[in-house]
Amino acid sequence: MRTRKYQLALSLAFVSMLVGPGIIQFGLDRAAGRKSPLLDVMSGWPNAERLRRFEQRVTEDNWVVRRTRPWMQTAQWLLLRDLGENVVVGCDRWLFYRPSFDYVTRQADDRVPDAASAILDFRDQLATRGIALVVVPVPNKESVYPDQLTARAAAGSLCQSASTADLLRRLQDAGLDVVDLFALYARARREALPAAAPTLYLRQDSHWSPTGMRLAAEAVAERLLARGEVGAATTSYTTRRVTTLRPGDLVEMLRVEVIARQIGPEQVECEQVVERDDGAPYTDDPQAPVLVLGDSFLRIYQLDEPGGAGFVAHLALALQQPVMSLVNDGGASTLVRQELHRRPALLANKRVVVWEFAERDVRFGTEGWQSVPLPPQEGTADD
Amino acid sequence: MVFSTYLFLCWFLPLVLAGYYALSGLLPRLGCSPALVSRLRNAWLLGVSYVFYGWWNPWFVLLMLGVTVINYACVAFLARPTATAQQRWWSVAVAAGLSLALLGFFKYCTFLQTNVNALFAWWHIPPWPVLDVLLPIGISFYTFQALSYTVDVYRGVAAPARAFTDFACYIALFPQLIAGPIVRYVTVAGQLVARTHDLDRFSSGVALFILGLAKKVLLANPVGELADAAFEAQSLCTGDAWYGVCAYAFQIYFDFCGYSDMAVGLGRMFGFEFLRNFDAPYRAESITDFWRRWHISLSTFLRDYLYIPLGGNRRGPRRTYVNLTIVMLLGGLWHGANWTFLCWGAYHGLWLAGERMRGKRSWYDRLPAAARVACTWVLVLGSWVIFRAPTLTDAGRYFGWMSGLSGADATTALPAALFYAPASVVHMVVCLACVLAPVQAHDWVEHMHWGKVLLVLPLFAVTLMAMFAQSFSPFLYFQF
Structure with missing residues (x-):
């Protein structure tokens, strides 16, 4: 029984x-x-x-x-x-996004030519309208901080995936203007060592820190000014310091409150861009000669908390004139250009397009790297 | 449908069990004879098995039905009392020919075309357009089962099935349909007619199913991530390459053994008794010993239906070595249409032949037992590299990492972040402890008691929770 x-x-x-x-x-x-x-x-x-x-x-x-x-x-x-x-949990509780980790550590595949073709096709289409293209591939956090991923990586070393190196070579060989943030960040890390300088990426987030973002914006502004497509300053901007707390997208994506509480938010010191005259926060200008396309690297600090403190605002600060932006989270490879196709007015009066995309998108971009036609020119538009 | 999914566990299985036991309880009360009850139960299992199989792609059910009809009809023809020896032989030839032709088309057509095109390119001949044939899941398993029926009846080892539904139920039986164990007709012929349903068998089936599910969800899936990271890495250092192939060895074992345990457990819940498919293979002391313990249903199938008909060891030592190599080559090819599988089969065939030369003793049999196990483990790891790598070039590259001959690059150090994370190390250590454990799941569930029940139930709860937190991960052997 x-x-x-x-x-x-x-x-x-x-x-x-x-x-x-x-x-x-x-x-x-x-x-x-x-x-x-x-x-x-x-x-x-x-x-x-x-x-x-x-x-x-x-x-x-x-x-x-x-x-x-x-x-x-x-x-x-x-x-x-x-x-x-x-x-992926790294050293000292640095967190890394697994797809980016996979991008850096796994073998290259045959998607790089697609990315190069789509980018060059976009460049050629813009050229027919007299608009220049500058691309800004943003390095993965893993590429810039391999030593925070594992203690085995040499301190201050940088690690570029074979796919990225291949893409950059193809683009540069084709005469495209590429802002090389890898070299910029490598230099910044070398100069920061061994002092406890601000890091270029957030500890609990897959995105750049305000420091990394500001360096990128300044480098892009310098390139645009050197190219001569952007005129003299039209507005006077300044900054004001704002402190914000970010749990980090890598913690938030878990959607587990207990873990988020246990890890706690990261304190981030931002520089909010405001007009010098009246302190009004920075806003885009649809008539500006510069259009910035990109993904969440443009959204962070700009559309998120604290607002007006992201890449777009800092690019405007460095140029001392407003720019226009179009952001599609996770969709810099194809979706953002599809959105541009639906909004022809965005290309009005533009002389240069700055296209930011995350390094991992070379292989893992949402919807891949499709060739997307430019919107019809205003006046000849369908709607 | 996959066993380790919410849909299977929380909807399909309870509904199937409820229907099955409702039929068992109701039909006798309605005055049905035991024979009719048994046939209707088989018909129920057949119907739900087609739903289970069709869940991948409903059209593939027709293919399975085709293989079933071909073999059933040929056996019906050969089993006629008036059938001549020649007619009997032709019946088997037609059944085997058609079944293997279907298997060949779906599994090997693309491989063949690709290789023919490579030869054409060599001779500057325009390529042949390659058909992109979708591989029907589990086709290798059910084709072999159908053939075992035809051959067993031909040999007089088994009687023809009582009814088409019984035979179709045997072919489609969902617990072992997709990834084995390969159940030979003679093993279950009697059970298809009459089988025992009791609480003892049901509860031991439950326990075995839980252990199998835990192997899959708690061990195979996490270490599988490490194996994937290793085999897809841009570069690895020597230690990490060995670690990665160990992870793959654990993954394939716990994945496949877990599936087999679940299959046997489910079978018991429906009154069937299938043979065990694994017997602590990583404790083998030679490659010969390994094949007595690994995928037992395949190795015995190949022995009885291929090795012995080829002459086995009856035609002298040289022919024995050749037969062993041929059998393992075909066993490799059975796993998939890729040169890697052929080489994997050849690798094992050559080691088996080598050990046969020494009277089934390994080349290191003078070492202590632990060292013999370790040597066999290393040899098996070598075979897993060939098996797991997508191409022979990739396998060569991986061997280069393992031997330290391939150079490092900037990414070499990075996989360590994943490999030596606390969770990964714990999973690897638990895997190692489980493969070396003296008691295997099949033996453990033989004598259940309250203590074991109180271990198994929380394990089931944790496994379910872990499964809900994981992304979809089908069983490795589904691709074969």
Whole structure:
């Protein structure tokens, strides 16, 4: 009799744990008057794509799955210092974004020619309208701080992926104007060592720090002024210091409050760009001769907290004139140009386009590197 | 559908179990005979197995059905009392020919075309347009199972199936359909007609299933990330290259053994008893010993249906060595259409032949037992490099890292951040402890008690939670 009891207990507990999440979800759906997703999949011929979508939806929507996931993540962090599949924990709690890590450490593939072709095609299209192109590949944090990733990397060393080196060589060979932030950051790190200078990237975030951003903006401004496409200063800007707290995108993407609390936010000293006369915060000017395209590296400090303190504002500060910008988070490879195609007015009066993209996008850019036509010129526009 | 997913565990399996046991309970009360109950239960399992398989791509069910019909019809023809010896032989030839032709087309067509084109390019002949053929999941497993039925009936080892649904159920049976173990018809012929359902078998199946799921989710998936990072690295130092191939050895073992444990466990829940597929292979003391412990269902299948028909060891030592090498070459090719798999098979075939020359003793059999295990482990690691690398060039590059002959670059140091993170080290150590553990999952679930139940249930809860926190990760053997 005792034998049957434990067998029964094991079998019943097993079945209960299997059916529990489904029953709970079924009850919640009924209470909320939601239609079962099972009905969706049965409403047409179930092809492979439809089935995958359904499976993903029922899994992601399940209350038990959503509730237990943070517990597991917290346990993994507390017990093993592991932050999951998207974050690599480096030295001194520096966090790194896994796709960027993979980009730097894994073998190059055949996507580099696509990136080079798309960039050069964009350059050629702009040239037909008398607009120049300057590209700004932003190094991965892993490329600039390999020594914070692992103690095995030499202090202050820089690490450039073969894909990046190949792309930069192709672009430079084609005569494209590329602002080389790798060289700039290498120099900055060499000069900063061994002093405790501000870092070029945030510790808990995949993006540059205000220092790294400002160096990049100044380098781009210097290049634009040297090219002569940007005229004399039209506005007088100055800065004011603002301190902000950032949990870091690498912590936020976990969406686990306990971990975010445990790690705590990072204090970031920003320089907000304001007009010298009235202290009004910097704003873009659609009529400016410079259009800046890019991704979240443009958004940080500019559209995020504290606002008006990001790359775009600092580029305007260095040029002493406003610029225009178009930002698409994670979409610098293709999406931002597609958005430009939909907004022809953005190219009005432009003499130069600055195109920023993250290094990892060379291989992992959202939607790849498509060739995107420029918008029709205003006056000949479809709409 | 994959065992380690929410959909399978929380919807498919409970519904299938409920339907199955509802049929078992209701049908006898409605006056159905035991034979009819058994046939209807098999029909239920057949239906749900087609849903399970069709979940990948509904069209592939038709292919499996085709292989099933071909073999069933040929066996029905050869099993006629009036069938002559020649007709019987032709029936087997047609069944084997058609089944292997389908397998060949779906699995090897692209490989063949690509290699023919390489030869054409050498002779400056325009290339042949390469067909991009989608590989139906599990085709190698169910084709071999169908052939085992035809050959076993032909040999008189098994009787023809009682009904088409019984045979189709055997081919499509979802617990072992996608990645084995390769269940021979003779093993389950009796169980398809009558099998025992009791709490003892069900609960041991539950325990084995939980252990298999834990192997997959808690061990194979995390170390698999390390293996991927190593094999796709731009550059590795010697130590990291060895660490990476160890991670792959753990991944493939816990992934495949975990799947097999789950398959056997699920089988028990439905009253079936499949043979175990692994027996502590990394404790083997020679390559011969390794193949007695690794993917046992494949090695015994190849022995009985290929090695022995080729003459086995009955035609002298030289022919034995040749047979061993041929069998392992084809075993390698069975895994996939790639030169790496052929070389992997040849590597094992040559080691087996070498050990056969010494009377099935390894070349290092005078060493102490622990050293013999370590030497075998190193030889097996070498084979895994060939097996895992996408191409032979990549395998050569990896061997270069392992031997320290390949140069370092700026990225060489970086994978260490992933390899030696606390979580990675803990996973690797637990994997090592598990492969060396004296008791394997199959033995452990034999004699359950309250203590084991209280270990297994929390393990299941943790495994489920870990699974919910992981991204989708199919089993490695699905690709074969």
